[in-house]
Amino acid sequence: MRQRVDQALSDFLAGRRAWMTNVDEALVPVAETIEAFVLGGGKRLRPAFAYWGYRGAGGADSDPVVTALAALEFVQASALIHDDLMDRSDTRRGEPAVHRRFAARHRTAGWGGDPDGFGDAAAILLGDLCLVWSDELLHSAGLDPRAVARARPDFDEMRAEVTVGQYLDVLTQATGDTSLERAGKVARYKSAKYTVERPLLLGAALADAPTDVRLAYSAYGLPLGEAFQLRDDVLGVFGDPAQTGKPAGDDLREGKRTYLVAAAMEATDAAGRALLRAGLGDADLDPAGVNRLRELIASSGALARTEQRIVTLTDAALAALTTVDLDTEARQALVDLAIAATRRAD
Structure with a gap:
């Protein structure tokens, strides 16, 4: 189950990376960070509970169902990115929290303004983007529109x-x-x-x-x-x-x-x-x-x-x-x- 969810997330994120790259090359670090955050860990408990709730109620296994339920991982990612920012946490799963990661990127590049403010803004936006993508993945998974409704x-x-x-x-x-x-x-x-x-x-x-x-x-x-x-x-x-x-x-x-x-x-x-x-x-x-x-x-x-x-x-x-x-x-x-x-x- 975890492998199937990971594959659905990986496929979706590859498409989103291509879209962002087409918008502007400066968005590649955004794509990389979300990919690392979403694919880099987690027990996939939420999709698992949803899947077995579906199966327990008589639902038949299908890849579109697994893909749709993988949307829960984007809700989780959004909550964690924002939570780390609000708590001023330095790390998540042993790696720098998203706001710390972008603050460090700002410092390394020598950009103008406040590095921490830049990191905070980036974390807010990346968390919001994950929440948007949770909607998109649910709707684009290929389920019957009546089931989605x-x-x-x-x-x-x-x-x-x-x-x-x-x-x-x-x-x-x-x-x-x-x-x-x-x-x-x-x-x-x-x-x-x-x-x-x-x-x-x-x-x-x-x-x-x-x-x-x-x-x-x-x-x-x-x-x-x-x-x-x-x-x-x-x-x-x-x-x-x-x-x-x-x-x-x-x-x-x-x-x-x-x-x-x-x-x-x-x-x-x-x-x-x-x-x-x-x-x-x-x-x-x-x-x-x-x-x-x-x-x-x-x-x-x-x-x-x-x-x-x-x-x-x-x-x-x-x-x-x-x-x-x-x-x-x-x-x-x-x-x-x-x-x-x-x-x-x-």
Whole structure:
């Protein structure tokens, strides 16, 4: 499945590179950067959830379906490029973030103006371009126009949800809201819904699935998407940079008000809360400072609480699959995807 998605993306990007080259040779670095970003990594979880949601609802395998679902990778790329810019992240998957890459290009060339401003502008535009291409790939894949029309509401809702979720994340960092309720809502809209639930519903719509299948997919997708985000949050604090592709403790330096942090704030004492508030969002937090916050989060019980919530949510998701009649192969694939999406990195 991953190879088929990669091939669909590669073919589409080759055509877009030719188009941009025809517009102006100066756009070649844009094409190269998006190709490297989109083709250079990623688990292809979203197309996989969409594909098996489609198959589970009785849809027949075809290359146009896989190509259409590969459009989800452009939504993901857009979100990540913009997220890295908003968080001022230096790296993504072990490589320079897009805004850093174009700032460096500006410096190397000795162009006029502010290199960082140029990098920021480029990242905004490349992220927007990926979002445009998500639409184009969905519509140009060769599907029956009636199927595309059925899928359109879920595709549009998904992109709106992740955008407002990103804003809520930025707002939460600015206001310093560390409540579990706010952390849960940000996780749902910024990541959970567009990672699992909406891709499943997109696949279901393409297959013209009945209401009971859509309801079961939501009952599976929402808790699983939240569990996936909680795993990502744990890795953002405790993960190995060799596996995450980002510096250790980056979520702490960026001031992410995650469920993990909210649980620590709720469980620790006044001194612990003060230490957390002082460290969260400190871009200059050194490794010793990261370790102090890690120890505090773990000793407060927040890490264990988060791990238990991941298990509880995943169990709820898997239980939802038993409530509806699905294709046997698709059901097993969705079970396997749930385990892959929430497993520990170690």
